[in-house]
Amino acid sequence: MATVYSQYAWLVPVFPLAAFLILTAFGRGLKQTGAIVAVLGSFGALALSALVLIEHLGGADEYNDSFHWIKIGGYALTAGFDVTNLTALMLVVVSLVAFLVNIYSMGYMKDDERMTVFFGYVALFTFSMLGLVLADNLLTLYIFWELVGVCSFLLIGFWYQKPEAKAAAKKAFIVTRIGDVGLLIALLLLFWYMPDHDLSFAAIENVFGQTGLITEGITTLIAILIFVGAVGKSGQFPLHVWLPDAMEGPTPISALIHAATMVAAGVFLVARTFPIFEASQAALDTVAWVGAFTAIFAASIAIAQNDIKRILAYSTVSQLGYMMMAIGLGSVTAGMFHLFTHAFFKALLFLGAGSVIHAVHTQDIHEMGGLGKTMKTTAWTFAIGALALAGIPPLSGFWSKDAILAEALHANPALFVVGIAAAFLTALYMSRLFFLVFAGNPKAGGEAHESPATMTVPLIVLAVLAVIAGFVEMPFSGTGWFGEWLTGHAAEHEGAALVMLVSTAIGLLGIYLGWLIYVKGAISRDVVTSRAPWLTRMLERKYYIDEIYHAVFTVSLRAIGRACDAFDRHVVGGAVRLAGGAAFWTGRAATRMQSGQPQSYGLYVVIGLVILVAAIAGRRFW
Amino acid sequence: MLSSYLTMAAILFCIGLYGALSKRNAVIVLMSVELMLNAVNLNLVAFSKYGVLPSLTGQIFSLFTISVAAAEVAVGVAILIALFRARGVVNVDEFNEMRR
Numbered sequence: 199m200a201t202v203y204s205q206y207a208w209l210v211p212v213f214p215l216a217a218f219l220i221l222t223a224f225g226r227g228l229k230q231t232g233a234i235v236a237v238l239g240s241f242g243a244l245a246l247s248a249l250v251l252i253e254h255l256g257g258a259d260e261y262n263d264s265f266h267w268i269k270i271g272g273y274a275l276t277a278g279f280d281v282t283n284l285t286a287l288m289l290v291v292v293s294l295v296a297f298l299v300n301i302y303s304m305g306y307m308k309d310d311e312r313m314t315v316f317f318g319y320v321a322l323f324t325f326s327m328l329g330l331v332l333a334d335n336l337l338t339l340y341i342f343w344e345l346v347g348v349c350s351f352l353l354i355g356f357w358y359q360k361p362e363a364k365a366a367a368k369k370a371f372i373v374t375r376i377g378d379v380g381l382l383i384a385l386l387l388l389f390w391y392m393p394d395h396d397l398s399f400a401a402i403e404n405v406f407g408q409t410g411l412i413t414e415g416i417t418t419l420i421a422i423l424i425f426v427g428a429v430g431k432s433g434q435f436p437l438h439v440w441l442p443d444a445m446e447g448p449t450p451i452s453a454l455i456h457a458a459t460m461v462a463a464g465v466f467l468v469a470r471t472f473p474i475f476e477a478s479q480a481a482l483d484t485v486a487w488v489g490a491f492t493a494i495f496a497a498s499i500a501i502a503q504n505d506i507k508r509i510l511a512y513s514t515v516s517q518l519g520y521m522m523m524a525i526g527l528g529s530v531t532a533g534m535f536h537l538f539t540h541a542f543f544k545a546l547l548f549l550g551a552g553s554v555i556h557a558v559h560t561q562d563i564h565e566m567g568g569l570g571k572t573m574k575t576t577a578w579t580f581a582i583g584a585l586a587l588a589g590i591p592p593l594s595g596f597w598s599k600d601a602i603l604a605e606a607l608h609a610n611p612a613l614f615v616v617g618i619a620a621a622f623l624t625a626l627y628m629s630r631l632f633f634l635v636f637a638g639n640p641k642a643g644g645e646a647h648e649s650p651a652t653m654t655v656p657l658i659v660l661a662v663l664a665v666i667a668g669f670v671e672m673p674f675s676g677t678g679w680f681g682e683w684l685t686g687h688a689a690e691h692e693g694a695a696l697v698m699l700v701s702t703a704i705g706l707l708g709i710y711l712g713w714l715i716y717v718k719g720a721i722s723r724d725v726v727t728s729r730a731p732w733l734t735r736m737l738e739r740k741y742y743i744d745e746i747y748h749a750v751f752t753v754s755l756r757a758i759g760r761a762c763d764a765f766d767r768h769v770v771g772g773a774v775r776l777a778g779g780a781a782f783w784t785g786r787a788a789t790r791m792q793s794g795q796p797q798s799y800g801l802y803v804v805i806g807l808v809i810l811v812a813a814i815a816g817r818r819f820w
Numbered sequence: 821m822l823s824s825y826l827t828m829a830a831i832l833f834c835i836g837l838y839g840a841l842s843k844r845n846a847v848i849v850l851m852s853v854e855l856m857l858n859a860v861n862l863n864l865v866a867f868s869k870y871g872v873l874p875s876l877t878g879q880i881f882s883l884f885t886i887s888v889a890a891a892e893v894a895v896g897v898a899i900l901i902a903l904f905r906a907r908g909v910v911n912v913d914e915f916n917e918m919r920r
């Protein structure tokens with residue numbers, strides 16, 4: 199089928215870029231108008247990418263267009279865009295969430311005096327993320343990869359008056375940087391080993407699809423290094439530490455960047471370069487186990503946190519682990535499916551949390567309670583998001599989680615058990631969160647009120663999506679077209695009934711346990727704390743990871759830094775001061791010599807002559 | 821023979837150099853300069869007679885030097901007189917306008 203809109207897919211990121219430029223140029227003069235500019239920019243992106251997606255759902259061919267960016271001798275670096283079914287889907291997810299978050303922010307950020315700056319950053323982020331999705335080669339992708347990192351930094355530190363926000367922004371930037379270095383090295387290796395130094399995804403698929411072109415060791419190395427980049431961006435263990443801290447940023451940002459889109463970029467990257475991983479079983483195993491470990495590790499931390507946004511952040515880390523696990527098990531379909539549904543229900547949960555914070559001005563869930571009565575829309579939509587996350591049928595999270603678990607059961611039962619355990623913890627912490635915030639008696643006084651329509655409408659839209667997004671791929675015969683369409687492979691459906699039963703039972707069990715503890719009170723809340731206080735403390739302190747990093751890296755790096763500083767200050771600086779001083783004092787002496795007395799000048803000439811003669815005469819005796 | 825002339829010239833030159841560098845009176849400085857010039861003349865004449873390639877060139881050069889020195893002294897004394905009229909002193913250490 200002919201491609202009409204796909205040819206213009208490069209225009210999708212241009213809309214938010216234009217919005218960013220307008221907001222940056224005229225931002226100070228605009229107030230509410232600035233928000234409208236940003237909303238229009240993201241709406242343009244959404245409209246065009248929806249057209250592209252519809253075209254591809256109709257079976258359009260892949261479209262690729264690139265141009266020579268830099269020519270060096272006979273070699274040319276290219277930049278271009280690639281419209282496949284996968285990128286078309288991602289375009290819609292990104293621009294849809296960005297559009298809704300923009301609308302939501304009109305209400306959430308109404309009283310902030312740097313509102314236009316905020317919208318400008320969001321527009322720049324949307325541009326970069328869409329560019330990342332569209333990029334047709336790794337180098338272009340890397341550029342946008344770094345751009346989204348910068349936007350994330352700017353937006354986490356948006357309230358730079360708060361020292362925690364500043365520290366969190368720096369932490370996020372530095373920790374993801376570690377991953378980015380891995381990706382950069384992978385890029386250089388690929389550039390070195392690829393025939394014709396071609397970095398485009400099509401070429402990667404060609405080369406790694408055949409055996410023997412690149413040795414297995416190098417393949418594994420490249421795959422692992424790319425995965426290191428993904429670990430940094432997607433908050434996988436051990437580089438997950440920045441993501442919970444990133445919650446210092448405004449809540450719409452947490453929804454857009456740190457839940458739905460940017461953190462999923464790591465998963466997207468692995469999916470996009472999947473041929474490399476496919477060529478190396480060791481790399482796939484690494485991805486699967488790191489993902490599985492992260493899933494259960496982060497879920498266990500989320501149980502003991504008290505900050506509503508941090509719970510959701512650890513939940514994001516955990517769900518990203520799920521996606522990684524799916525891809526590591528060889529199923530890009532299941533991973534991307536979960537990414538797709540997760541984007542909606544996690545954005546919904548964050549925006550709901552933002553609505554709650556907006557109303558009660560605290561983030562501690564123990565200070566909330568009973569909000570279900572005053573904030574009906576928020577409570578209902580939040581409940582839908584929480585149930586979707588917990589994997590309760592027929593919500594979207596159930597189908598995608600189910601696809602991953604079925605894949606795990608088929609490929610590696612050990613990972614299936616880990617996944618089920620993580621799913622139980624997920625249901626437990628979500629019910630804890632929901633019941634503590636929305637059930638029970640109000641604690642934060644009676645002033646809680648429902649948020650304005652600009653904030654609740656996006657919640658409703660996302661809630662609808664969180665319900666229906668899963669129906670595109672159900673494990674019944676004849677309904678698995680989504681996987682075929684997306685990656686050419688249908689998701690695993692073997693043993694689907696068993697998996698569905700187990701995961702539903704586990705999810706309901708988790709919720710029931712949460713209900714028993716936090717609503718009914720049948721089980722005391724400190725049943726664990728009283729028996730094993732060390733366990734609670736360890737979870738509250740997030741397994742002491744931050745402390746370990748502090749002791750191992752921060753302290754030693756600071757010592758190295760001190761040593762370097764001392765060396766610079768005393769040795770290098772000393773040498774510089776010596777050179778400067780020597781010149782200065784020579785100049786001083788020379789000034790004194792210029793006395794205007796011809797006789798002293800004569801004397802200097804004679805002394806110089808004597809030295810010269812002595813030197814020439816003395817050479818004989820050398 | 822040559823070395824005694826050269827020694828004599830060196831002594832004369834050193835006396836002249838000492839005077840030129842250490843005397844305050846500009847007239848004596850000028851005289852010392854003349855002394856140094858004459859030491860050079862003595863060298864020229866000595867080399868022209870006892871040098872490796874004796875010839876008249878040296879003597880003719882010394883005549884040139886004498887006439888140029890005379891002209892130089894005339895200019896020098898004229899400057900001195902102008903300075904004396906302007907300042908009333910001829911002490912060289914009071915003239916340091918070259919500093920600026």
